[in-house]
Amino acid sequence: MKVLLINGSPRKNGCTSVALAEVAKSLESHGIATEAAWIGNDPVRGCQACRTCAQKGARRCVFDDDVVNRLIEKAEAADGIIIGSPVYYAGVNGALIAALDRMFYAGGAAFAFKPAAGIASARRAGTTPTIDQLNKYFLISRMPIVPSNYWPMVHGSLPEDVTQDAEGLQIMRVLGQNMAWMLHCIEAGRAAGIEAPQTEQKVFTNFIRPLS
Numbered sequence: 001m002k003v004l005l006i007n008g009s010p011r012k013n014g015c016t017s018v019a020l021a022e023v024a025k026s027l028e029s030h031g032i033a034t035e036a037a038w039i040g041n042d043p044v045r046g047c048q049a050c051r052t053c054a055q056k057g058a059r060r061c062v063f064d065d066d067v068v069n070r071l072i073e074k075a076e077a078a079d080g081i082i083i084g085s086p087v088y089y090a091g092v093n094g095a096l097i098a099a100l101d102r103m104f105y106a107g108g109a110a111f112a113f114k115p116a117a118g119i120a121s122a123r124r125a126g127t128t129p130t131i132d133q134l135n136k137y138f139l140i141s142r143m144p145i146v147p148s149n150y151w152p153m154v155h156g157s158l159p160e161d162v163t164q165d166a167e168g169l170q171i172m173r174v175l176g177q178n179m180a181w182m183l184h185c186i187e188a189g190r191a192a193g194i195e196a197p198q199t200e201q202k203v204f205t206n207f208i209r210p211l212s
C-alpha cells in the first residue's frame with residue numbers, strides 16, 4: 001500500500017516539506033510505502049470550466065501542459081493521499097488551488113474512498129481555514145479524512161523553525177500512524193469481502209430543478 005504526499009508549496013524544501021517528511025517517516029515505520037510529489041514552480045492553469053473532462057468521463061484535464069494530469073496519475077496509483085499547503089492569506093496557496101480544482105474535477109474517481117488528510121504550514125495564523133479548504137476536496141470526493149491528535153498544522157517561516165515545532169511534528173507522526181491503521185483496516189475489510197460501496201448515480205439540481 002502506498003500514500004501519495006503532495007507538497008503544494010512553491011518551495012520544494014520549505015516548511016511544508018518538513019511536515020510531509022515527518023508523516024512519511026511515520027507511515028513507513030508502520031509498513032506503508034510513500035511517494036512524494038511536488039507541485040513545482042511552473043505556472044498552473046486554473047479550471048476553465050470547459051467541462052470536457054466531465055462530459056467524456058476522461059479522468060484527465062483537457063490541458064496537459066502542467067502538473068495536474070501527472071498528479072491525477074499518481075493519485076490513481078495510491079491508496080491514500082496527503083496534501084500539504086503553506087498558508088497564504090489564511091488559505092491554500094493559489095497555485096495549489098488551481099491544481100486541486102482541476103485534479104478533483106477531472107480525476108474524482110481516482111480519489112474516491114481513499115483516506116486523505118490536508119496539512120497546513122503557517123508562520124503564525126490561518127491554518128484552520130486552510131485545513132478546512134483542503135478538507136472540502138476530500139469530503140465531496142467520498143474520501144475518509146484521517147485524524148491526528150490536533151488539527152494537522154506546523155509553524156515556521158523557515159524549515160528549521162518547523163524542525164523545532166515539537167507539537168507540530170508529533171501531530172504529523174500521529175497522522176501517519178492513524179493513516180497506516182486506516183489503510184490496514186481497509187485492506188483487512190477487503191480480504192473479508194467488504195468492498196467500497198456502490199454509489200448511487202449523482203443527482204444534480206439547481207436546488208430543486210433538474211439541470212437540463
Ligand SMILES: Cc1cc2nc3c(=O)[nH]c(=O)nc-3n(C[C@H](O)[C@H](O)[C@H](O)COP(=O)(O)O)c2cc1C
Nearest residue numbers: 009014015016086087088089090121122123124125
Ligand atoms: C504570499 C504569502 C502569504 C502568506 N500568508 C500567511 C498567512 O496568512 N499567515 C501566516 O501565518 N503565514 C503566511 N505566510 C507565511 C507562510 O505560510 C509560512 O512561512 C509557511 O510555513 C511557508 O511554507 P513553505 O516553506 O512550505 O512554503 C505567507 C507567505 C506568503 C509568501
